[in-house]
Amino acid sequence: xxxxxxxxxxxxEVHKREGGKIVEFAGWEMPVEYSGIKQEHLAVRKDVGxxxxxxxxxxxxxxxxxxxxxxxxxxxxxMRIQQGQCMYTCMCRPNGGIIDDLIVYRFPDLExxxxxxxxxxxxxxxxxxxxxxxxxGTPGVTITDLSMKTALLAVxxxxxxxxxxxxxxxxxxxxxxxxLTRGDVAGIPAxxxxxxYTGEDGFEIYIDWDKAEELWNALRQAEGHILPIGLGARDTxxxxxxxxxxxxxxxxxxxxxxxxxxxVSSLNTGDYIGRDALIKEKTEGIKTAIVGxxxxxxxxxxxxxxxxxxxxHVVGKITSGTFSPSLERGIALAMVDTAHRxxxxxxxxxxxxxxxxxxxxxxxxxxxxxxxG
Amino acid sequence: xxxxxxxxxxxxxxxxxxxxxxxxxxxHFAQDQLGxxxxxxxxxxxxxxxAGVALGVVESVKTVSDILAPVSGEVLEVNPxxxxxxxxxxxxxxxxxxxxxxxxxxLRLSDSAELDKLLDAEAYKAIxxxx
Numbered sequence: 278x279x280x281x282x283x284x285x286x287x288x289x290e291v292h293k294r295e296g297g298k299i300v301e302f303a304g305w306e307m308p309v310e311y312s313g314i315k316q317e318h319l320a321v322r323k324d325v326g327x328x329x330x331x332x333x334x335x336x337x338x339x340x341x342x343x344x345x346x347x348x349x350x351x352x353x354x355x356m357r358i359q360q361g362q363c364m365y366t367c368m369c370r371p372n373g374g375i376i377d378d379l380i381v382y383r384f385p386d387l388e389x390x391x392x393x394x395x396x397x398x399x400x401x402x403x404x405x406x407x408x409x410x411x412x413x414g415t416p417g418v419t420i421t422d423l424s425m426k427t428a429l430l431a432v433x434x435x436x437x438x439x440x441x442x443x444x445x446x447x448x449x450x451x452x453x454x455x456x457l458t459r460g461d462v463a464g465i466p467a468x469x470x471x472x473x474y475t476g477e478d479g480f481e482i483y484i485d486w487d488k489a490e491e492l493w494n495a496l497r498q499a500e501g502h503i504l505p506i507g508l509g510a511r512d513t514x515x516x517x518x519x520x521x522x523x524x525x526x527x528x529x530x531x532x533x534x535x536x537x538x539x540x541v542s543s544l545n546t547g548d549y550i551g552r553d554a555l556i557k558e559k560t561e562g563i564k565t566a567i568v569g570x571x572x573x574x575x576x577x578x579x580x581x582x583x584x585x586x587x588x589x590h591v592v593g594k595i596t597s598g599t600f601s602p603s604l605e606r607g608i609a610l611a612m613v614d615t616a617h618r619x620x621x622x623x624x625x626x627x628x629x630x631x632x633x634x635x636x637x638x639x640x641x642x643x644x645x646x647x648x649x650g
Numbered sequence: 651x652x653x654x655x656x657x658x659x660x661x662x663x664x665x666x667x668x669x670x671x672x673x674x675x676x677x678h679f680a681q682d683q684l685g686x687x688x689x690x691x692x693x694x695x696x697x698x699x700x701a702g703v704a705l706g707v708v709e710s711v712k713t714v715s716d717i718l719a720p721v722s723g724e725v726l727e728v729n730p731x732x733x734x735x736x737x738x739x740x741x742x743x744x745x746x747x748x749x750x751x752x753x754x755x756x757l758r759l760s761d762s763a764e765l766d767k768l769l770d771a772e773a774y775k776a777i778x779x780x781x
Contacts (some may be wrong), residue, residue, distance in 0.1 A: 314711040509712050575734040600688040600711045624670045
């Protein structure tokens with residue numbers, strides 16, 4: 278903890294040495310960019326980039342029947358998750374409001390027969406999520422917060438596998454999308470998953486907190502000279518890929534089906550907190566939905582800007598917006614009234630009192646190298 | 651990167667004075683803070699600007715930042731390379747050449763006494779060091 282009360286990952290000094298511009302994010306001091314957002318973004322799209330994501334949270338859940346416990350907390354049908362598999366989902370309150378979106382990691386069962394899981398959660402919600410899971414704990418389930426002991430580096434881009442394979446004994450060729458394995462990376466014991474937030478192929482590498490600098494240096498100093506990527510490019514990459522971000526498309530006032538997370542919410546399998554609210558919303562007909570918007574002028578949409586129809590009625594607002602380095606124009610996700618959600622609909626984004634033309638386009642805005650299966 | 655012959659504001663705008671015409675832009679420090687510039691919104695020729703009031707914005711990938719008028723006057727010329735509906739749109743000039751090709755607008759000074767309120771290169775340098 279620093280004098281400002283903000284947290285630092287083990288790579289804070291490394292980021293400064295690398296020329297990172299440090300900003301506050303979710304209570305952490307993180308690099309928003311090093312060489313420039315556009316350059317970093319394009320490096321991930323065309324080649325490979327290295328991210329420090331150690332601010333994210335990891336919650337360990339262990340128990341003979343841990344799968345039932347988790348299934349009752351998350352909206353997806355976790356009973357289907359296999360050992361070695363990852364599943365994207367969210368946790369809701371009884372009224373359906375989203376507490377967080379997260380990935381459930383199911384490791385191979387332990388020797389004593391216990392099931393072993395991680396919940397990998399947003400940095401901004403880590404404390405809240407841990408408290409929620411603990412408050413709903415059942416006997417026979419042990420819940421531990423590993424966040425401050427676990428560092429996370431991501432290697433993302435079409436060349437991610439080529440770049441990373443020489444460093445690890447794990448066979449990356451057989452590690453399929455949304456699966457995990459254990460192996461050494463640069464001699465450091467790690468959990469490796471083929472997951473990411475960029476729309477490109479890539480890996481997320483979890484190691485002990487105090488091994489982060491060693492791993493970063495090993496990956497950076499190899500001949501390929503992988504570029505360090507900051508949170509600014511992380512945001513432009515995920516937005517081009519159409520991925521939601523908590524605090525933008527998702528929050529406690531939003532139900533999964535309104536936030537385009539209906540696909541990770543199962544309404545007719547096991548019960549979970551919030552399921553009745555989700556069923557009700559679906560039955561009554563959803564009233565708002567997330568859409569993608571492609572700007573038709575050079576103006577750039579930003580979070581909070583109103584969205585209007587061509588008659589000047591407000592029909593929604595921008596949840597995330599940016600300049601897309603790959604497309605060289607503004608793109609956005611917006612929450613709009615369902616009457617106006619069809620692909621191809623022409624709308625206006627209000628940018629500082631001017632009505633700028635936009636067209637609804639189904640995300641992703643950019644199709645990258647991410648594996649689909 | 652703080653040319654001696656220019657004048658500056660606390661908000662990282664610069665002014666180049668040529669008789670009663672002032673040329674205006676944002677400083678190297680500002681463009682460095684903002685990152686890759688992708689859009690600039692400046693008022694049309696003929697607009698009357700008031701010192702200290704926002705005249706437009708400069709946008710980077712990540713954010714939007716107001717540009718405040720360092721001095722008052724009527725806009726005479728705007729940089730065609732920063733016009734969003736121009737054929738030759740190059741907002742990145744603000745990054746690569748903030749005091750040259752990245753100039754934003756030229757105006758006719760309505761009160762040259764306002765120039766005395768601006769910072770000289772040394773005073774501006776001190777501000778960038780505190781930031």
